[in-house]
Structure formats: C-alpha cells, structure tokens
Amino acid sequence: MTNTVVVIDDDRDYLEILGRKLAEIGFKRVRLEDNSLKIAEEFENGQSFDLALIDITMPEMDGVSLLEAIKSNSPSTECIMITAINEARIAVECLNKGAYDYLVKPVATEDLSLAIKRTLERKRLLDLLDLEKRDELPTLENEAPFKPIVTQSKKVLRILKEAELHASSQVPVLITGESGTGKELLARAIHGASPRAQHPFTPINMASLTSSLFEAEFFGHTKGAFTGADTGRVGYLEYTNHGTLFLDEIGDLPLPLQGKLLRVLQDGEYSKLGSSSRQQVDLRFIAATNENLEQMIAQKRFRKDLYYRIRGGWLHLPPLRERKEDIFLLTRKFLEKYYDVNNNGFIEKGALELLMRYPYPGNIRELKSILQSAVNLAHGEAIRETHLPSHIMASLKTCAEEPAVEPIKPLSEVEKAHILKAYKQTNENKSKTARLLGIGLNTLRRKLDSYGVV
Incomplete structure (x- = not known):
C-alpha cells in the first residue's frame, strides 16, 4: 500500500513485530521509531505521515502528549493508540484528543488490519471534504500514474487529486463523461496509483457482450463444458484476480446481464460454466459511461441497486470545450512524434486559432484524429489552416452565422426595466404611469421606492 505509516514505541522488539505485521498487511512505506521526542520534533518541523501507531507508555514523552503534538502540527495524520493497559479512561482521553482508535497489546494481525482499514477510509473521506473547501490547487503525492493525463485545467487537476484519494481505497469508482474525454486513461491511472498496481488491469467493453x-467471458468455463474437445477457458474474473476490472460503457450492458454482474459485485463469488463449485475473487471495479445513469434508472433501463454498488466514488470528466486551456498542451503532446514541438514553427497561428475555437463534439479523441490527418497532409511542413478538415471551418462558420441568443434575465429585472421605461415616457407622472401599466398608484410608489426613485 502507498500510505505512509510511522510506528512509535520504546520497545524495539515490539516495534519489529508491528513492522512485520504491517508488511504482511501490505504496507511498504513504514518507519519504525523508538524515540517519541525525535518524532514530535520532526512533526513540528513539517514532517507528516498518513497514519501513526502510537504506544501510550513511553519515557520522556508519553503517547498522549505525542498524540497532541502530532494532531496540532499535522491534523490530517490519523492516529491509532496501542497500549498494554486496557483502561477506559485513557481510551476516552485519547479519542477526545483526536485518536481514531485504541488497540490493546498483543494486537492480532487481523485486528490491526481492520483498524487501519477503517482509519484510512476515514482519512480518505476527510481529505475529499477538505479538497472541496480549498481554493488552492491540490498536488499529487504519486504523480507517475497520472503523467499520461495532460492538463493544466484547474477542474481536471482537482479530479486527478480525487482520483488519487479514491485509488488508495477499495471502493468501486464510477467515471462519467462524454465519449472521448479520457475515461479509460483515468481508470488506468487509478489502478496505477492503487495497491493493486502490480496486478492486471483488464478493460472490458460492456456494449460488446451478449x-x-x-x-x-466473465466466469470462464471448465474443460468440456461446451464440447469434448475444448480445453476450458479462464474468464475475466479469474484472470484479473487481485487487480482492477474496468467496465467501460456500463450503461450499454443489457438489463438481464446487470443482475448477474451485481451478484459478483456483492458476493465476490462466481461459478465457472460447467462447474457447481464457487470461486472467490478479489477485485477492484471501475466503471465508466457516457450515459446519464440516473435518467436510465427512471426509464427502467438500468438497475438502481447496481448503480449504487458501482458508485462508491464518482468522478466526472469535463468535455474538451470546457477545458480550452488544455488544447495547446494536447496538440503539443500529439505532435511530438512528428515535430520539434519546442520550436513554435510546428503549427501556424491561424491553424491553432481554429483548433482553439472548435467545440470538439468528439473531445480529445477527435482532436487527436484531426491532428493525425493534418500531419499526413503537411508532409513535414508546419500545419496550416488548409491542412485541417473542412468540417472545422464549416462548423465555426455556422456558429458565426447563428444569431446570438439574448440571455434570459430574472423576472424582477425585466419588471424593473419595463416600469422605469413607462415612467420615463410619461415624464415621471406617477398617476399616468400607474394607469398605463394597469397597477395601483400605491403599488407603483412602492416599486419606485425600492428602485431608489423618489
């Protein structure tokens, strides 16, 4: 697991025991520390961990004091107290001072794993809430899996941080967005940033399944299940065990098959065709769709129970027309195989302006296709307007010819403008204005008074 953990206990032998248990659970970034004063000083100097396991009885600085020091300097660090004394008063004091849990030695690996899982899930939810409140742009702690996603859009950068927070958990994730916005790329990044990164990532187009x-395809089948000659087949579930199964275009999955998928999501069990024995599977599910699933539920085309099962975390990718600041970055990325993109001469200004103005109904996938076509026509020369598909110019011309639609104003503003216009036409004669508008004189006076007109 990618979370950072620090264990503080003055008993070096017990530190080693906890270190082995954490490694068994799957944590790789673990620090073992027997000096409570040293770790308190590091937190004061800006050091931070995702999780701290703190022994209560220690010389120089006891665990409760260390807990206070950690929470005052790094509020986002979740703390679990570990002690040989099972005393309710101390447990309550620790919980009141910010600890999330309280474990009594000796701690079984299963109990430790469960406590850590609950604690880190709480941290993930708090970090998501904090992300919504912050104005400044978030930074990724594990940038490498997200590098293929090219963006400087503030909206997308926030989505990437949310994705990173979801990656460390086991919850299923639903990615929505128009076709071509990069949903599979984001799913791969979540897998790469997760504890399952060393196991398979299997994308499945749900629309292709009958x-x-x-x-x-999903469950596989045993030898001879269909004919005496077949040797059996490993299904997606068995092949991807411990990895991530990406259910692309899940909104296109026929309704009868949604129930079969739901049973796997709920139970984590399945049977191969030709076998009555049940097999257990450990998977992370990420689903994606360009459909409005809530609308499909209302139309009885998508199961509500399946929807809530796959929507543990929800990420919505905006269309390219809402992240125009990324068009030039993506253009550079797609053309770097053919041009020296550090030299501004690879695309002419007029062509770039057209690309910036085009609305991209096909999103990033369409931009890539447009640029590939332009490269073929340019033959190594700088890309010009004439190298771009004719439908781009036609689309922009159509947009320019369409009359501008006047924005809808609030009714109160329309009423105010109408009353003041009538008042001016009657040379500010209140009686004539009231008759002209068909309202009472007192009503007109109240309206004019609210507008600041005496």
Whole structure:
C-alpha cells in the first residue's frame, strides 16, 4: 500500500513485530521509531505521515502528549493508540484528543488490519471534504500514474487529486463523461496509483457482450463444458484476480446481464460454466459511461441497486470545450512524434486559432484524429489552416452565422426595466404611469421606492 505509516514505541522488539505485521498487511512505506521526542520534533518541523501507531507508555514523552503534538502540527495524520493497559479512561482521553482508535497489546494481525482499514477510509473521506473547501490547487503525492493525463485545467487537476484519494481505497469508482474525454486513461491511472498496481488491469467493453457470451467471458468455463474437445477457458474474473476490472460503457450492458454482474459485485463469488463449485475473487471495479445513469434508472433501463454498488466514488470528466486551456498542451503532446514541438514553427497561428475555437463534439479523441490527418497532409511542413478538415471551418462558420441568443434575465429585472421605461415616457407622472401599466398608484410608489426613485 502507498500510505505512509510511522510506528512509535520504546520497545524495539515490539516495534519489529508491528513492522512485520504491517508488511504482511501490505504496507511498504513504514518507519519504525523508538524515540517519541525525535518524532514530535520532526512533526513540528513539517514532517507528516498518513497514519501513526502510537504506544501510550513511553519515557520522556508519553503517547498522549505525542498524540497532541502530532494532531496540532499535522491534523490530517490519523492516529491509532496501542497500549498494554486496557483502561477506559485513557481510551476516552485519547479519542477526545483526536485518536481514531485504541488497540490493546498483543494486537492480532487481523485486528490491526481492520483498524487501519477503517482509519484510512476515514482519512480518505476527510481529505475529499477538505479538497472541496480549498481554493488552492491540490498536488499529487504519486504523480507517475497520472503523467499520461495532460492538463493544466484547474477542474481536471482537482479530479486527478480525487482520483488519487479514491485509488488508495477499495471502493468501486464510477467515471462519467462524454465519449472521448479520457475515461479509460483515468481508470488506468487509478489502478496505477492503487495497491493493486502490480496486478492486471483488464478493460472490458460492456456494449460488446451478449447474453450468450457474458458468462463464458466473465466466469470462464471448465474443460468440456461446451464440447469434448475444448480445453476450458479462464474468464475475466479469474484472470484479473487481485487487480482492477474496468467496465467501460456500463450503461450499454443489457438489463438481464446487470443482475448477474451485481451478484459478483456483492458476493465476490462466481461459478465457472460447467462447474457447481464457487470461486472467490478479489477485485477492484471501475466503471465508466457516457450515459446519464440516473435518467436510465427512471426509464427502467438500468438497475438502481447496481448503480449504487458501482458508485462508491464518482468522478466526472469535463468535455474538451470546457477545458480550452488544455488544447495547446494536447496538440503539443500529439505532435511530438512528428515535430520539434519546442520550436513554435510546428503549427501556424491561424491553424491553432481554429483548433482553439472548435467545440470538439468528439473531445480529445477527435482532436487527436484531426491532428493525425493534418500531419499526413503537411508532409513535414508546419500545419496550416488548409491542412485541417473542412468540417472545422464549416462548423465555426455556422456558429458565426447563428444569431446570438439574448440571455434570459430574472423576472424582477425585466419588471424593473419595463416600469422605469413607462415612467420615463410619461415624464415621471406617477398617476399616468400607474394607469398605463394597469397597477395601483400605491403599488407603483412602492416599486419606485425600492428602485431608489423618489
């Protein structure tokens, strides 16, 4: 697991025991420290960890004092207290001072794993809430999995941070957005930033699955299940065990198959075709769709229980037209195989202006296709307007010819403008204005008074 953990205990032998248990659970970034004063000083100097396991009885600085020092300098660090004394008063004091849990030695690996899982889930939820409140742009702690996603959009950068926070958990994630916005790329990044990164990432186009293929493809089948000659097949679930299964275009999955998928999501069990034995599977599910699933639920085209099962975390990718600041960055990225993009001469200003103005109904995928076509026509020369597909110019011309739609104003503003216009036409004669408008004189006076007109 990618979370950082510090364990503080003056008993070096017990430190080593906890270190082995944490490694067994799957934590790789663990620090063992027997000096409570030293770690308190490091927190005061800006050091931070995701999780701290703190022994209560220590010389020089006891665990309760260390807990206070950690929470005052790094509020986002979650703390679990560990002690040989099972005393309710001390447990309550620790919880009141910011600890999330309280464990009594000796701590079984299973109990430690469960406590840490609950604690880190709380941290993830608090970090998500904090992300919504902050004005400044968040930074990624694990940048490498997200490098293929090219962006400087503030909206997308926040989504990437949310994705990183979801990655460390086991909750399923639903990614929504128009076709071509990069949903699979984001799903791969979540997998790469997760504890499952060393295991398979399997993308499946749910629209391509038919009733006859679903069970064979998902569950696999035993030898001879269909004919005496077949040797059996490993399904997606078995192949991806411990990894991430990416269910692309899940909104296109036929309704009868949604129930079969739901059972796997709920139970984590399945049976191969031709076998009655149940197999256990450990998977992370990420689903994606360009459909409005809530609307589909209302139309009885998508199961509500499946929707809430796959929507543990929800990430919505904006269309390219809402992140225009990324168009030039993406253009550089897609053309770097063909040009020296550090030299501004690889695309002419007029062509770039057209690309910046175009609305991209096909989003990033369409931009890539447009640039590939332009490269073929340019033959190594700088890309010009004439190298771009004709439909871009036609689309922009159509937009320019369409009359501008006047924005809808609030009714109160329309009423105010109408009353003041009538008042001016009657040379500010209140009686005539009231008759002209068909309202009472006192009503007109109240309206004019609210507008600041005496």
